Amino acid sequence: MASLAHRLSNLPIPIFASGLRFRDADADTGACESGRVQIAWPDRPLLETAMKAVVFDAIGSPQDVLYLGDLPMPRIGDGEVLLRMVSASINPGDFLFIQNLYPEPKKPHFPRQIAGNHGAGIVEAVGANVALKPGTLVAFSYYNSWAEYAAVPAAWLIPLPAGYPVERAGQMVNPITAWDLLADSRVQPGQWLAVTAGYSSVSTMVMQFAQRRGINVIALVRRSRDRLDLKGLGATAILDLSSLKVGIREAVMDMTDGAGLNGIIDNVGGPVSGELIRTLAMGGQMVINGGMSTERFELHNFDVLLSGLEIRANIYRYFFLPPVEADRPVLREIVDIFGQPDFHVPVGGIHPLAEFELAVTNSLDRADLGKQIFRM
Incomplete structure (x- = not known):
């Protein structure tokens, strides 16, 4: 295969007229003495x-x-x-x-x-x-x-x-995912949302977006860590599974004053998710975003049917398809919020x-x- 320098030197327009230049290249032939051809645009670093x-x-x-x-x-x-x-x-x-x-x-x-x-x-x-x-x-x-x-x-x-x-x-995948997860949960201001893997990047961003909308968040963590203040990031309450003295349902109902959850964003799966979903109020949503646990969670049909629950999956919206023009306004909003110094x-x-x-x-x-x- 002909070298890049040779191919470009045979284009019908002059290389230098098009703004490209070669380092170590002969001005007439475009040949290079070095083994690696390098290209640069004016005022920008050379490309190899x-x-x-x-x-x-x-x-x-x-x-x-x-x-x-x-x-x-x-x-x-x-x-x-x-x-x-x-x-x-x-x-x-x-x-x-x-x-x-x-x-x-x-x-x-x-x-x-x-x-x-x-x-x-x-x-x-x-x-x-x-x-x-x-x-x-x-x-x-x-x-x-x-x-x-x-x-x-x-x-x-x-x-x-x-x-x-x-x-x-x-x-940028993380704030866009967090934004979409919160929207998919359909939790409204004043209602309760639980997020598992509370210390994960996406979960901390969900908390910050939720706080801006007046949504109460319970962050589930395997164990509390001093390095990150989840309440400072927007969590209303933290459910530390390592020190839990009662069942998950009892703990959640106590934290929500008996109201239960309106939505769950689950990054883990396993038995914890099976227990957590039973705390959802009528018409609640569970959005599955990950599967850190190797175990399955179990439900009976009546757990879903009698409470009108909905379980759905979140797949990053731009993983298979590019953004469409209608997405651009919300993307600009996410970019703006994510770039602010007070967004952790x-x-x-x-x-x-x-x-x-x-x-x-x-x-x-x-x-x-x-x-x-x-x-x-």
Whole structure:
């Protein structure tokens, strides 16, 4: 295959007239002495045809199959954007992707599938029919985010204001998920909502959104931790399962003055969820967002039927399909709230790609520390 320098040098328009330049390239032929062709746009860093990325070649445990590799720079076509990645988050869904647990089309393709589905980058170049300008900071949920560069269809991108905190930009999946979970729970101001895995990033964001709407929240935790003040983040009450002296139903009914719950956002599953759902008031909602427990929960049909309960699943809205134009106003609202300094975002660690093993291990084994972030 002809080199990138050779292919571009044979285009019918001059390279330099189009704003591209090569480092170490002959001005007449475009030939390069170095083995790595490097491209740059004026006033922006040089782009190389090789980049670092966290990749995998087989299905399996993330700790077993991931490695840091050198890959060619991604190429963009019509409607696509080349991003210089600035941050990417590590999320449970990334591990499900690595283990090939999602349905089509969310499947890995080998060899050298780049890991990561969520991140943020700066627009470096655009294909035809793209309105975004180079230099724009954007967030996305797509593929291939654990890399130095990514090619992403423009439709999947969420533009962010200049100066937006990049560690937050790379985890926009979490506030969008929290916003949708709260909406799906249908809990109204003054009513009661329970969230399991209370220290998780998504749960803490649900609490903060709920507090803004006047919704009472009970945060369920396996054990209380001093490092994070859940009541300060919006929890009305904390149900510590490690020190519980009565049944979950009795504890919840006491906390709600006998009213019971109007909604549950469940990230765990197992017996706790089975008990918790029996505290729902007539017409209550249970939204399932995760399954940290390896156990099942059990219900009798009458547990659901006689209380008019609804159990539904939440799948991140942009995991399979890009944002539509009608979503843009609410996305701007979420971006604005999430970027405010008083909105607490627990970050457990910031890592270069080379520290992917530590980042992945902390994400799997120490989720209580907060979100693990790659900073490119």
